[in-house]
Amino acid sequence: MDKKPTYEELEQQYNKLLAEKEAKLSHLLKNSFDMVVLLDSEGNQTYVSESCEKILGYSPDELTNIPVIEKMIHPEDQEKTYNGLKGILTKKAHGGTQYRHRHKNGGWIYLEAFGTNQLDNPNINSIVLNVRDVTERKNAELALVESQARLRELNATKDRFFSIIAHDLKSPFANVLGLSEMLEEHAQNKDYGELEQISKLIHQSSLLAMDLLTNLLEWARAQTGRIKFNPVKVNLKEQVNEVKNLLTNLALQKSITIHNNLENNTFVQADKKMLSTIFRNLISNGIKFTHQGGKITVNATQLDHQIIVSVADNGIGMNPELTDNLFKIDYSYSSPGTHQETGTGLGLLLCKEFVDFHNGKIWAVSTPGKGSTFHFTLSADSQNS
Numbered sequence: 001m002d003k004k005p006t007y008e009e010l011e012q013q014y015n016k017l018l019a020e021k022e023a024k025l026s027h028l029l030k031n032s033f034d035m036v037v038l039l040d041s042e043g044n045q046t047y048v049s050e051s052c053e054k055i056l057g058y059s060p061d062e063l064t065n066i067p068v069i070e071k072m073i074h075p076e077d078q079e080k081t082y083n084g085l086k087g088i089l090t091k092k093a094h095g096g097t098q099y100r101h102r103h104k105n106g107g108w109i110y111l112e113a114f115g116t117n118q119l120d121n122p123n124i125n126s127i128v129l130n131v132r133d134v135t136e137r138k139n140a141e142l143a144l145v146e147s148q149a150r151l152r153e154l155n156a157t158k159d160r161f162f163s164i165i166a167h168d169l170k171s172p173f174a175n176v177l178g179l180s181e182m183l184e185e186h187a188q189n190k191d192y193g194e195l196e197q198i199s200k201l202i203h204q205s206s207l208l209a210m211d212l213l214t215n216l217l218e219w220a221r222a223q224t225g226r227i228k229f230n231p232v233k234v235n236l237k238e239q240v241n242e243v244k245n246l247l248t249n250l251a252l253q254k255s256i257t258i259h260n261n262l263e264n265n266t267f268v269q270a271d272k273k274m275l276s277t278i279f280r281n282l283i284s285n286g287i288k289f290t291h292q293g294g295k296i297t298v299n300a301t302q303l304d305h306q307i308i309v310s311v312a313d314n315g316i317g318m319n320p321e322l323t324d325n326l327f328k329i330d331y332s333y334s335s336p337g338t339h340q341e342t343g344t345g346l347g348l349l350l351c352k353e354f355v356d357f358h359n360g361k362i363w364a365v366s367t368p369g370k371g372s373t374f375h376f377t378l379s380a381d382s383q384n385s
Helices: 007-031 052-056 068-072 075-089 135-168 170-188 195-223 236-246 248-252 272-288 320-325 346-357
Strands: 034-039 045-048 095-102 108-118 126-133 232-235 257-260 267-270 295-303 306-313 362-367 371-380
Touching: 034 108, 052 108, 068 075, 075 095, 075 108, 075 126, 108 135, 170 195, 195 346, 232 236, 232 272, 236 248, 236 257, 236 272, 248 257, 248 272, 267 272, 272 295, 272 306, 272 346, 272 371, 320 362, 346 362, 346 371
Parallel strands: 257 295
Antiparallel strands: 034 045, 034 126, 095 108, 108 126, 232 267, 267 371, 295 306, 306 371, 362 371
């Protein structure tokens, strides 16, 4: 007959089974992809499973008995995390809140928490949370949003590109063709009285077409990543003088003076071709919108390691809506110049593209009837210090 186990033996067997179950549970919690977290009614963590070390880099002891929302949650996500906790406390929600939690390495991990209110359960007396690392999923969502924004921008770029080709580039060539026909007729009829004026108009239309085509090609190269950025040490005053000489005839047609107020010893780190394009577009834009006898002024000031360049005119100015949207690809607006010069706004978009290459900023300040000032920033060369 088998011997009946004693009470002590039964107790030992029970403790052994209990220890095995606890060890298994501990192993499961430690190696889980999720964390189990217990909170009190104030939001303090009273228990965090060992899997936290794998996910967040902290040991459970470092995360317990602390106000986790204040200490560990990203400041921008604290309010919605508090609201999520309130929803669980009132039993109106089971969580699902996504938030950024500090990692021990100083970075941020996206977590998602679901839970139940077990504060009334005497065996638990806690809010029980299941917390999962959703960083990879969140990054994929953010990448998708960024891709959608980029796609919208590319579509707007394409639409603007074809609009310019279909309309704005066609216009100056149509003018050249029409004027050249007039020139031919006058020559055949030996009517030489207006030949000089017609020749000037052909020249102006040709310059406009060439300027637009140059901008269009440079912009297309920038959009397709086929433009090289080659920053070198550049004397800013000399660079402006080169552009000033290039645009002198255009300015003289409206008796506009261009004042280069830059110091001789102002040097920047910049791509010379891009910088020339920026000045050419800003100064020619000023000529376009300045009245007969007006002036354009180029200045620069140094602030720490940056040079802030300004190109100002005393022309017709702009309203706030136009000023705010000048450098947006999806905002299409073009107003005629003071001599009814046409344009596309492409030059200013190109300026922004090239200033972005230099990690700079460009903006405009304007008052209707009092002129406009375009500012952009460049990195100062160490020689200026």
